[in-house]
């Protein structure tokens with residue numbers, strides 16, 4: 001029997017994905033309460049301090065801080081959660097993450113990946129990439145809104161996150177598909193005015209109330 005990962009809010013709201021502790025600090029201060037530290041292709045030694053600081057900030061702001069990829073360090077510093085992609089799944093120790101009580105978010109890009117993710121009973125499922133993105137080279141085509149809606153319908157009560165090419169202009173149509181969260185990189189980090197962009201996206205995404213009111 002596969003035991004589920006701890007639940008998170010069904011609607012995680014605005015979910016910025018950023019590559020530094022500086023971004024984590026400024027976005028938590030701006031009111032963001034779901035966020036991911038995504039540092040790519042470094043040694044564990046090189047990212048350890050950043051992960052420790054990000055987790056401490058997440059706790060100080062009572063935010064949902066997910067660590068991308070570096071699941072061992074996420075366990076070591078007791079992060080709120082870990083985000084893993086399909087390739088990460090081939091090497092990560094999911095039992096260790098589950099036993100440590102961390103939430104797990106999983107990337108998916110098509111029905112086969114969705115089947116695999118569902119079987120693992122994660123805390124949320126990310127659906128990407130919805131639109132073309134300049135932030136990451138993607139091996140697949142964008143899924144678009146019709147596929148997003150189909151996946152959301154299939155996923156029912158599971159917490160869902162849409163990612164990939166989501167701008168302020170496109171956020172309303174993505175949210176209208178019923179997804180619980182919009183994950184964004186460039187819409188905030190490349191914005192002419194990141195504070196204004198963050199406030200606009202926070203208002204659009206309307207997250208649920210914070211800790212204490214969500215499922216254990």
Ligand SMILES: Cc1ncc(COP(=O)(O)OP(=O)(O)O)c(N)n1
Pocket residue numbers: 017036038040068069083084085086088105106107126127128136161163183
């Ligand atoms: C919320 C969210 N969704 C998808 C991803 C992508 O994760 P992954 O497929 O593991 O790719 P990398 O981010 O590791 O390049 C994500 N990070 N966050």
Ligand SMILES: Cc1nc(C(=O)O)sc1CCOP(=O)(O)O
Pocket residue numbers: 017107108127128129130132133134135136163164165166183184185186187
């Ligand atoms: C990190 C990442 N993962 C994706 C996926 O589809 O799995 S798309 C993506 C990049 C998203 O950046 P932006 O908001 O700038 O398009």
Ligand SMILES: [Mg+2]
Pocket residue numbers: 068069083084085088
């Ligand atoms: Mg990954």
